[in-house]
Amino acid sequence: MNNNIFQELIQAYRENKLAHAFLIETNDKEKSYHSLLQFLKILNCPDEYKEGCSNCNLCHLIDTNSLPSLLTVYPDGINIKKEQILEVKRAFQTKPVFSKYNMYIIMDAENLNSSSANTMLKFLEEPEDSIIGFFITNNKENVIDTIKSRCQILLDYYNVDVSMQIPSALKELAISYVKEIETSKMETILYNRDILLPEIKDKKTLFYLFESLLDIYRNLFFTVQNLEELKGEYKEFKYLLKKDVKYFERKVDLIMEILDEINYNLNISLVLDRFVLEGGDS
Numbered sequence: 001m002n003n004n005i006f007q008e009l010i011q012a013y014r015e016n017k018l019a020h021a022f023l024i025e026t027n028d029k030e031k032s033y034h035s036l037l038q039f040l041k042i043l044n045c046p047d048e049y050k051e052g053c054s055n056c057n058l059c060h061l062i063d064t065n066s067l068p069s070l071l072t073v074y075p076d077g078i079n080i081k082k083e084q085i086l087e088v089k090r091a092f093q094t095k096p097v098f099s100k101y102n103m104y105i106i107m108d109a110e111n112l113n114s115s116s117a118n119t120m121l122k123f124l125e126e127p128e129d130s131i132i133g134f135f136i137t138n139n140k141e142n143v144i145d146t147i148k149s150r151c152q153i154l155l156d157y158y159n160v161d162v163s164m165q166i167p168s169a170l171k172e173l174a175i176s177y178v179k180e181i182e183t184s185k186m187e188t189i190l191y192n193r194d195i196l197l198p199e200i201k202d203k204k205t206l207f208y209l210f211e212s213l214l215d216i217y218r219n220l221f222f223t224v225q226n227l228e229e230l231k232g233e234y235k236e237f238k239y240l241l242k243k244d245v246k247y248f249e250r251k252v253d254l255i256m257e258i259l260d261e262i263n264y265n266l267n268i269s270l271v272l273d274r275f276v277l278e279g280g281d282s
């Protein structure tokens with residue numbers, strides 16, 4: 001595990017202070033899920049857990065996603081449905097057989113609506129020692145309050161390495177776009193329509209563009225705080241470093257929100273315009 005939030009949980013577990021519900025905000029749900037599974041192995045492994053334990057049946061069942069007392073719920077369509085939560089409840093009416101805990105993981109917890117969240121509440125309000133739950137989201141602010149207020153909140157952030165996967169043409173497009181947006185905001189809606197839209201033909205390309213924008217603004221955000229060096233390819237944005245950290249923080253937050261929205265919103269033009277309209281100085 002490369003991050004320490006789960007180390008803290010292990011510590012809490014050893015001190016018998018482990019909470020029974022956690023809301024994990026992360027910028028990489030897949031990595032976070034994987035780290036969480038490692039943690040659950042440590043929690044349940046009947047042997048003294050060693051990295052990559054494959055000796056015991058329990059760790060093997062977690063690896064192969066076939067442990068009956070570990071249930072992962074993904075949104076069915078856009079929402080997590082009440083019926084999916086009822087299934088977890090039914091499965092957890094009996095104490096676990098192989099593991100110490102009955103464990104549930106709710107992926108994309110922002111997609112719990114009020115009826116599925118209400119169904120969830122029994123677990124959260126009358127916690128049983130043998131049940132432990134995790135809600136994973138990339139923005140805790142979008143998670144319904146009834147859930148959020150009953151969870152211990154954890155932040156599980158990873159360094160993003162976009163250089164491996166994003167086509168260089170798109171990274172260059174992102175650089176030109178930042179140049180445009182930071183200098184002539186008034187015209188950027190037109191720039192969206194005339195220059196960007198013809199290049200952005202599908203969601204995947206749009207996603208890459210915003211991942212590239214995220215990399216640029218995160219690098220600026222960290223550089224302003226003297227936590228990183230300005231990357232060579234972004235040297236031309238040196239003049240932006242006189243802006244304060246809040247400015248870049250807002251941009252990073254907005255881009256994270258938009259990246260999330262791209263999963264559901266197919267209107268590329270609206271997504272681009274939102275970035276311009278909400279991303280300016282305020």
Ligand SMILES: [Zn+2]
Binds near residue numbers: 046049053058059060
């Ligand atoms: Zn094991």
